[in-house]
Amino acid sequence: xGAVAIEALQMAFVLLAAPGLVGIVRAVxxxxxxxxxxxxxxxxxxxxRLLGKxxxxxxxxxxLFRTAPYLILALTWAAASVxxxxxxxxxxxxxxxxxxxxxxxxxxxxxLALAGLDIGTSFGGIGASREVMFASLAxxxxxxxxxxxxITAGSTQLSSIAAFMLSPVLGLRISFALALVALGIVALAExxxxxxxxxxxxxxxxxxxxxxxxEYSGRHLAMIELAxxxxxxxxxxxxxCIFFPFGLGGTGATGFLLGLASYAAKLGIAAVLLGIFEVSxxxxxxxRVPELLGAGLMLGLLATLLLYVSRSL
Amino acid sequence: MGLxxxxxxxxxxxxxxxxxxxxxxxxxxxxxxxxRLHGFILALxxxxxxxxxxxxxxxxSAAIALLVKALVIPGALDRIVExxxxxxxxxxxxxxxxxxxxxxxxxxxxxxxMLPVTAxxxxxxxxxxxxALSVVLIGLLIMVTRRNALGQVAGFLSLExxxxxxxxxxxxxxxxxxxxxxxxxxxxxxxIGIYLFRIRERFDSVDLAALESFRGERR
Numbered sequence: 158x159g160a161v162a163i164e165a166l167q168m169a170f171v172l173l174a175a176p177g178l179v180g181i182v183r184a185v186x187x188x189x190x191x192x193x194x195x196x197x198x199x200x201x202x203x204x205x206r207l208l209g210k211x212x213x214x215x216x217x218x219x220x221l222f223r224t225a226p227y228l229i230l231a232l233t234w235a236a237a238s239v240x241x242x243x244x245x246x247x248x249x250x251x252x253x254x255x256x257x258x259x260x261x262x263x264x265x266x267x268x269l270a271l272a273g274l275d276i277g278t279s280f281g282g283i284g285a286s287r288e289v290m291f292a293s294l295a296x297x298x299x300x301x302x303x304x305x306x307x308i309t310a311g312s313t314q315l316s317s318i319a320a321f322m323l324s325p326v327l328g329l330r331i332s333f334a335l336a337l338v339a340l341g342i343v344a345l346a347e348x349x350x351x352x353x354x355x356x357x358x359x360x361x362x363x364x365x366x367x368x369x370x371x372e373y374s375g376r377h378l379a380m381i382e383l384a385x386x387x388x389x390x391x392x393x394x395x396x397x398c399i400f401f402p403f404g405l406g407g408t409g410a411t412g413f414l415l416g417l418a419s420y421a422a423k424l425g426i427a428a429v430l431l432g433i434f435e436v437s438x439x440x441x442x443x444x445r446v447p448e449l450l451g452a453g454l455m456l457g458l459l460a461t462l463l464l465y466v467s468r469s470l
Numbered sequence: 471m472g473l474x475x476x477x478x479x480x481x482x483x484x485x486x487x488x489x490x491x492x493x494x495x496x497x498x499x500x501x502x503x504x505x506r507l508h509g510f511i512l513a514l515x516x517x518x519x520x521x522x523x524x525x526x527x528x529x530x531s532a533a534i535a536l537l538v539k540a541l542v543i544p545g546a547l548d549r550i551v552e553x554x555x556x557x558x559x560x561x562x563x564x565x566x567x568x569x570x571x572x573x574x575x576x577x578x579x580x581x582x583x584m585l586p587v588t589a590x591x592x593x594x595x596x597x598x599x600x601x602a603l604s605v606v607l608i609g610l611l612i613m614v615t616r617r618n619a620l621g622q623v624a625g626f627l628s629l630e631x632x633x634x635x636x637x638x639x640x641x642x643x644x645x646x647x648x649x650x651x652x653x654x655x656x657x658x659x660x661x662i663g664i665y666l667f668r669i670r671e672r673f674d675s676v677d678l679a680a681l682e683s684f685r686g687e688r689r
Contacts, residue, residue: 330476331483451567455490458574463483465581466597 175386176200185432212375225272226380243420273369284368294450301457335460342453344392481515509539598639605632
């Protein structure tokens with residue numbers, strides 16, 4: 158199969174799988190709370206419903222407000238298309254650089270924060286300012302993790318890092334364990350999952366992401382929800398690709414199928430783990446979140462520092 | 471080398487991490503639990519050093535570390551907290567974020583100082599000593615940044631754990647030194663414990679700011 162065909166398949170797969178992933182997380186959470194919970198396809202139904210509804214716009218909404226949902230989805234989708242999910246033989250693998258992905262996600266966040274500010278409601282402003290405050294701590298943490306990986310693997314490209322992780326020279330390294338925890342914290346913050354933000358509520362005192370998108374409706378909201386689901390899948394895919402790349406990188410039809418099957422299984426496991434993690438934890442106060450993200454930054458920094466006394470250097 | 475080094479590196483790195491956790495904690499019970507973890511990792515690290523250096527006397531050190539630093543002292547601290555009835559937060563000087571950054575800077579500093587100095591030593595003890603120095607420095611930082619006497623005790627004990635780690639990494643430390651150090655730490659701990667109760671009796675608090683105003687240092 159050609160690189161273009163695999164790439165097209167991956168882009169279609171991530172877009173189709175993202176709402177399903179959200180559905181699994183919700184179902185696991187509902188099960189642990191002894192509720193029936195919505196069926197797994199509920200997120201798809203919701204998207205279909207939103208797409209069919211008319212868009213209600215505020216009078217003072219500018220062109221930015223109308224274009225932002227499409228921009229956010231496009232930027233997130235572009236970031237998801239360069240991550241080697243089930244095969245490293247995708248055509249954009251060369252672009253699959255952690256710094257590129259961080260920049261794409263940062264741009265999406267920038268557009269979303271602007272859209273939140275555009276209407277001029279107070280909720281949008283609160284949400285945007287909180288989102289940017291969290292991002293100002295999450296992004297340095299992400300870059301520290303990138304530095305840790307780049308020093309050891311000699312590259313910031315995801316496919317090279319995955320290949321390095323699969324090679325036998327790896328050994329046992331505490332830096333990677335620290336980087337994994339730090340990346341987990343960053344991923345939780347980026348997606349507004351539970352200790353940072355609760356994706357299931359509309360309680361105005363605590364919400365971050367929901368506050369920014371409060372004014373959206375119809376197909377615009379569908380785009381934003383799809384982009385949020387895609388971002389969750391993207392962060393999980395990055396963690397899988399860096400730290401658990403087993404089954405990745407095979408060639409030929411069998412290798413390809415193996416990669417696809419293991420990727421789907423790993424996504425499912427990650428969704429279940431995320432669900433369990435979320436029900437066992439309470440949401441933090443907003444002003445405690447910088448401490449959590451600061452801890453993530455520290456872990457990333459410590460991972461880098463410890464590399465200097467490790468075997469290879 | 472190989473796996474032996476990796477595990478020694480991992481355990482020493484975990485000790486640094488536990489020290490930073492001590493710096494991060496702002497509750498007394500959690501602080502003592504992290505201190506217990508600190509002692510436990512120390513025992514593991516020393517036992518691993520004993521294994522890779524094939525030095526059986528270090529196993530005795532590891533056993534002492536496990537008994538004294540992971541079980542007896544944290545247990546005694548727990549009892550002190552219970553008897554004094556203080557479960558409140560530890561007051562820190564300066565914010566958590568700032569002290570954490572200072573802690574990271576100390577780790578960087580100790581690596582910067584120790585790695586060039588010990589260039590000729592073998593890599594296992596080299597990294598052990600570099601990381602042990604950062605544990606010692608963070609212990610000092612904890613003592614500086616805590617107002618609460620128990621927080622300072624935790625800093626002191628983690629500092630001592632760092633010295634123990636360095637001693638285990640350097641080959642050929644006689645057992646008699648290890649025994650006397652462990653003994654003196656216990657004695658120091660008893661003295662500190664008595665002092666805690668005396669301070670508490672006198673000032674109704676273990677916040678050392680009360681001592682400062684008593685001595686007339688503040689206003």
